[in-house]
Amino acid sequence: MIPPESGESKSSNKKIQQAASTALYAGLVMLALWVVRDFIPAVVWAAVIAIALWPFLLRLGSRHGSRARTTGVALLLTAAVALFVVLPFLIVLAQAVRETHDLIAWFRQAEINGVAVPDLVQHLPFGSPQIVSWWQENLGRPLHDSPVMTGLHVDTVVSLGRHFGAVAAHGLILFGFMLVTLFVIFQAGPRLSESLLKATRRGFGADGALLVNQMTAAVRGTVAGLVVVGIGEGALLGVAYVVTDVPHATLLGLLTAIAAMLPFCAPVIFCGAALWLFVQGATAGAIGVLIFGFIVVLIAEHLVRPLLIGSSTRLPFLLVLFGILGGAQTFGLLGLFIGPALMTVLTVLWRDWVR
Secondary structure, X not given: OOOOOOHHHHHHHHHHXXXXXXXXHHHHHHHHHHHOHHHHHHHHHHHHHHHHHHHHHHHHOOOOOOHHHHHHHHHHHHHHHHHHHHHHHHHHHHHHHHOHHHHHHHHHHHHHHOOOOOHHHHOOOOOHHHHHHXXXXXXXXXXXXXXXXXXXXXXXXXXHHHHHHHHHHHHHHHHHHHHHHHHHHHHHOHHHHHHHHHHHHHHHHHHHHHHHHHHXXXXXXXXXXXXXXXXXXXXXXXXXXXHOOOOOHHHHHHHHHHHHOOOOOHHHHHHHHHHHHHHOOOHHHHHHHHHHHHHHHHHHHHHHHHHXXXXXXXXXXXXXXXXXXXXXXXXXXXXXXHHHHHHHHHHHHHHHHHO
């Protein structure tokens, strides 16, 4: 006859079972994440975009709306995101197609006569003779005889082309999965956010739910600070390009907006435009673009952007800057939004500690 288990034995067995269950669940979760590891960036991007557009979802939808309305709103927002991402590439592609004839004619002429030394090189403050000498030796002669062109092996060019094609295909696949994930998140609507908050409260308590809300506000503020301010900078500088007769002003304004979404990257574009104006002899226009560009960037980067991000997260400017730059260095483009959220966690923990 088997003796009954004592109370201490039952308690010990229960603890062992709980530990084994926890280890099993953790192992299964890690295995599931490993299986979908290549698609995690697409899910994270979808989550960031959904957080940023959640107020629009709540305005357009209704809490107890029909399923058809919910699906329509989700489809509308997903299509808007797709258009926002794809439209710049379509504009660049259309511009490239428009310039294809001139580009082919220029390349054929360069094959026969070589590429003339740009006037910009002659105006460089230092290094001009060395650059001119190298240019004439490698690019000034007909390109079919140039050492630079003959040094390019066909296998290397084909390999680079294949690598670029593979990267582009992978990016398109991730973009497609991101859109699908975003549509599913939008379609779930408020029910999804309520479920996530309920699970957070159950797992981490009220403080954990509050921390998640603050991280969400940090992501939303960062998106507004980066994207909205970047679009504003691009629009203002696009007007400056039009006024100073910079060629392809619309395309250049679009590139400026994209660059301005990354901190301190807009000067690369408008300084290049100012340099082109200077080489063409439009000194006043070049100075005007430089002065106006730096004023816009100064106001946007040091006033508007920290205000948009910091007001939603109550983060000091320095932590906002460290979060954006450090996040980008660690996680790439996703880090631009993850960094400030992590800085928010650090700030909340510090305030709770010193309270």
